Amino acid sequence: MASIKPNVIFVLGGPGAGKGTQCVRIAEKYGYVHLSAGDLLREEAAKPDSDLGHEINEHIKNGSIVPVAVTCKLLENAMKKSGKGNFLIDGFPRNKDNVDGWKKAMDGKVNVQCVLFFDCDEKTCVARCLERGKGSGRTDDNEESLKKR
Template identity: 45%
Template sequence: MDLHKEGDRGSAKQKKVKIVFVIGGPGSGKGTQCKRIAQQFGYTHLSVGEILRQEISSGSETGSMIQKIMKEGKLVPSDVTVRLLQQAMQGINSDKFLIDGFPRNEENVKAFEDLTKMEPEFVLYLDCPQDEMEKRLLSRNEGREDDNIETIRKRFKVFMESTLPTIEYYESKGKIRKVDAGKSVDEVFESIKVIFSQGKDNKVPPSRHKCKCLIL
């Protein structure tokens, strides 16, 4: 499935594709919850973080560049991220995509909209306290080299500075669906199930969506 190159011929098909973005700070539980959502609601789950790590593992020149950027706790350029995401979506026979860890900044949003001519159905925001996210990252022992305290704190800072403005952008469009991700995995998923069961009918007044900045 090539979202960019299908052109007018694929416009009808494009309109049927449903995309949900899942965003939250590092350690907010995006991957865990996305696996459950995909299983229960029939979405194809794509983790942008995993896509980037797979590119690193390939040993490509792009992968080496991505590795260096991630070690520094910075964000990968939008054109690179969107290109790799599009490649991952190509050839997948699915009309429902759950995209985990994207967009990470306003530039990601613009690149995605410009290249795919699509917007998400809604954006699931996993709102989790920083101390809880830090505790989870330090205890998960997945062997990821970016799970050290120095890089973790850089990632928190990047999230606060870069990702929160995208939350505000989608909030202004009425697309944010926020859940308290500081609770247990099961409790968080119960809140998520309500959102996905109701879909577009799950409208929450803007005043209840106000984002609280993380204090570093």
Template identity: 50%
Template sequence: MWRRVASVSHLFSHSKSTKFNQGGSTFKIWETITSESEIPTPSKGSPFITFVLGGPGSGKGTQCAKIVEAFGFTHISAGDLLRREIASGSAYGSVILSTIREGKIVPSQVTVQLIQKEMESSDNYKFLIDGFPRSEENRKAFEQTIGTEPDVVLFFDCPEQEMVKRVLNRNQGRVDDNIDTIKKRLEIFDELNWPVINYYSLRGKLNKINAVGTVDEIFEKVRPIFAPLSK
């Protein structure tokens, strides 16, 4: 079984940064320039982990499907794992359901355990972890339990209006895809996810992608990040 103790540090070089304001603080986000020499060579002895961040409806799941197809990753959606847990009638089911209904974040212990189980039962070593970490608590719990940091962090940057429109049109019968819960999810995203985005930006790991455009246009911005990896 893979298990990595030391983390891979800086994988990408950065040439351009953008400043923005959030909650009265100024943050700096790096626009990433990737090149083949900067991607570590993944090996079957250790996992290659990509965290996929972005607000609700920013297109995380859609782009993950494209990355899986092109680069042979295993897609682990934290939201899907939690929904599966509800459907399975697990002891945590009712707490998870009410948390999702309220647009809040499920305790990290639950989510990390589900992610860990998926990773450990997979034959693959390339993982896309979608919708996680959504808070600093999520991030720290993963680091402590799995004992490693992500190799790559993607952040799909999408205007709120566009995210609301997409979620309301999603039609997957989700209990949280209604206007009241979306408002709550966007508030929680602003409050809890930005510190995570800022953390990875400061560590030089963040790949910010403008998520406005067609699915294929956005994937053409994602592709170069993984191009050095074979399928």
């Protein structure tokens, strides 16, 4: 990360609420780097020799939340690697444990600017995810996993 603390906007909402879609638009218009916590986790999970990846895969398949320290480390590494100063963090934090873990790992390292929350009714979210799941290859875009997420 640059010597100046990076700016972070958290982007939250249920699966299928439109977080990723809106992040792409904001990133294009305002020059933010879009970091999807889920994408970073899936990228690590795709590494065949990664013990961390195997752990992540089990959580994704079960629709459970990956330990916060893992997610924070992946996000921090991605911010450092980008060399940029403005970030949209999509899909994180998801609960108080995530907030506490973020504060522990990142306190003093970034400026959290705000939180954007996208609200969408459950029926629409489920329909979007099931449609997305047809071509995305995501193992968590199924009705059972969606109920847990």
